[in-house]
Amino acid sequence: MKNQYTVTQINNMVKVALESSLPGHMSVIGEVSNLKRPSSGHIYFSLKDKNSQLPCIMWKSSVSKLGFELENGLSVICSGYIDVYSPYGKYQFISQSISPAGVGSLQLKFEQLCRKLREEGLFEPSRKKALPKYPFNIAVITSSSGAAVKDISESIHSRFPCAKLYLYSVPVQGKGAEKQIAAALGRVNVLKEKYSLDLIILGRGGGSLEDLWCFNEEAVARAVASSELPVISAVGHEVDTTVSDLAADAVASTPTKAGFIAVPDKSELEAKFDELENRLKQDLRKRAALACQQLETVQASAVFKNPRYAINYKSQQLDELSGKLKQALSQMLLTRKGELASLQNQLAGSSLYNLMKDAQSRIEKNQNHLERAFSNRLNSSVNQLDKLESKLSALNPRSVLERGFTLTKTLEDNNIVKQPDDLNKGQRLITEFAGRKTVESVVD
Known part of the structure; x- marks a missing residue:
C-alpha cells in the first residue's frame, strides 16, 4: 500500500521537517517549572507562559557553564534549538545557555547565595564577635601590590601607632582567588597564638562586580563566618556590598x-x-587634705597629749563596773535565800506522813481488787475447761465401748463396718471390745 509508514519513519520525517524548517538557533523567554536534576547531571525543565509550555533539556556539558542556580518560578531566556526525540515522537528545546530575564546572572547568583546563607543563620547578629578595644597585632589579608594595603596601614598607624600589622598577601580578583582568600583566613587563625593576633582585616579597593566577585563566593563567606578571630570586611567603595561584608563581624565601606x-x-x-590624670590628682589632693585634717584632730586630742589618759579612763570605768557587779551578785544571793526559806516553810506545814499513808492505802486497795479479779477469771476458765472435757469424753468412741458396744473393722484396710452390705464372703474381720480386747473372725 502506498503512503504506509512505520512509527519510527513518521517520527524521523517529523524530525527532519521541523529541524529543516525552524531556525538552527533561537532564544525563548519563559518561566521555569517542573525542574528535575537526575544523577546524570542533565537538567530537565519546562518553560511556560500564560498559554503554553515547552519541554526543555540542558545537557551536563552546558550545565557546568551555568553561572547561577536554576530554580522553579525563575524567569529566564534560553538559547538553543528545537529537537525531536524520535522514540516518543516528542519535540523539545535543547538549551545551550540560560540567562536571567531582567537581571544579570552574577546579580542573581549573589541574591541566591545571600538567601541560602541567611536561611542558615550565617548573617545573624548573634553570631558576630565583638571587636577588641585595643588590638596590638592585626592581620591584613589583601594584595601586596594594591592600594588597599597602603590605605589600611596609613589609617591604622595615624590613629594607633603602637599597632603591629601582619600582611598575608593573596590575589583579590580573578579565577581561583576565592580559594586562596578562604585558605588565608584559615591559616591566619592557625597562627593567631604564635603572633598574638587580635583581629583580621580582609580588604581590597573598588572595582566592578566581576572584579569583586571572589568576595561573593560561598567559600569566602563560610571562611569569614567560621573565623575564631573577629573579621572586618573592607571590600570596594561605599556603594559595594559583598557576601563577605554580610558574614563579617564588622564592615568598613573602604579600606581606609x-x-x-x-x-x-x-x-x-x-x-x-589627661582627664584620668587630672581626676587622679584631684582625688589624691582630697585624700591628702582629709588625712592632714584627721592628723590635726588626733594631735589636738587629750589622748595624743597624755597617752595614759585613755588607760586611766578605762581603768576607772572597770572599777565602776566591778562594784556594780558585786552589788548585783549580793542582791541576787539574798533573793535566792529568801525563796529557799519560803519553800522550807511550805514543806514543813504539809503532813508528808499523811500523804504517804494515803498513797499506801490506795495501793493496797488496788492490789486486793486485782487479786479478786484474777481469782474469778481463773475459776471461770477451770469450769469451762471441765465442760469441754466432759463433751470430749462423751464423743470418744472408746466411751461407747465401755457401755457394752463393739467396733468391727476389716482386717485388710482397717475400715469400720457400718452395715451388712459392706461385707463380702470370706472377708476377715476384727471385733474390738472394751479394754481394747479384739476377736478375729471370717465372714461365711
Missing part, C-alpha cells in the same frame, strides 16, 4: 575606613589619659 573601625584614635586616648 577599616582603620577607623579597627583601632582607637591616639589623640582621643591621650585626651582620656
Whole structure:
C-alpha cells in the first residue's frame, strides 16, 4: 500500500521537517517549572507562559557553564534549538545557555547565595564577635601590590601607632582567588597564638562586580563566618556590598575606613589619659587634705597629749563596773535565800506522813481488787475447761465401748463396718471390745 509508514519513519520525517524548517538557533523567554536534576547531571525543565509550555533539556556539558542556580518560578531566556526525540515522537528545546530575564546572572547568583546563607543563620547578629578595644597585632589579608594595603596601614598607624600589622598577601580578583582568600583566613587563625593576633582585616579597593566577585563566593563567606578571630570586611567603595561584608563581624565601606573601625584614635586616648590624670590628682589632693585634717584632730586630742589618759579612763570605768557587779551578785544571793526559806516553810506545814499513808492505802486497795479479779477469771476458765472435757469424753468412741458396744473393722484396710452390705464372703474381720480386747473372725 502506498503512503504506509512505520512509527519510527513518521517520527524521523517529523524530525527532519521541523529541524529543516525552524531556525538552527533561537532564544525563548519563559518561566521555569517542573525542574528535575537526575544523577546524570542533565537538567530537565519546562518553560511556560500564560498559554503554553515547552519541554526543555540542558545537557551536563552546558550545565557546568551555568553561572547561577536554576530554580522553579525563575524567569529566564534560553538559547538553543528545537529537537525531536524520535522514540516518543516528542519535540523539545535543547538549551545551550540560560540567562536571567531582567537581571544579570552574577546579580542573581549573589541574591541566591545571600538567601541560602541567611536561611542558615550565617548573617545573624548573634553570631558576630565583638571587636577588641585595643588590638596590638592585626592581620591584613589583601594584595601586596594594591592600594588597599597602603590605605589600611596609613589609617591604622595615624590613629594607633603602637599597632603591629601582619600582611598575608593573596590575589583579590580573578579565577581561583576565592580559594586562596578562604585558605588565608584559615591559616591566619592557625597562627593567631604564635603572633598574638587580635583581629583580621580582609580588604581590597573598588572595582566592578566581576572584579569583586571572589568576595561573593560561598567559600569566602563560610571562611569569614567560621573565623575564631573577629573579621572586618573592607571590600570596594561605599556603594559595594559583598557576601563577605554580610558574614563579617564588622564592615568598613573602604579600606581606609577599616582603620577607623579597627583601632582607637591616639589623640582621643591621650585626651582620656589627661582627664584620668587630672581626676587622679584631684582625688589624691582630697585624700591628702582629709588625712592632714584627721592628723590635726588626733594631735589636738587629750589622748595624743597624755597617752595614759585613755588607760586611766578605762581603768576607772572597770572599777565602776566591778562594784556594780558585786552589788548585783549580793542582791541576787539574798533573793535566792529568801525563796529557799519560803519553800522550807511550805514543806514543813504539809503532813508528808499523811500523804504517804494515803498513797499506801490506795495501793493496797488496788492490789486486793486485782487479786479478786484474777481469782474469778481463773475459776471461770477451770469450769469451762471441765465442760469441754466432759463433751470430749462423751464423743470418744472408746466411751461407747465401755457401755457394752463393739467396733468391727476389716482386717485388710482397717475400715469400720457400718452395715451388712459392706461385707463380702470370706472377708476377715476384727471385733474390738472394751479394754481394747479384739476377736478375729471370717465372714461365711
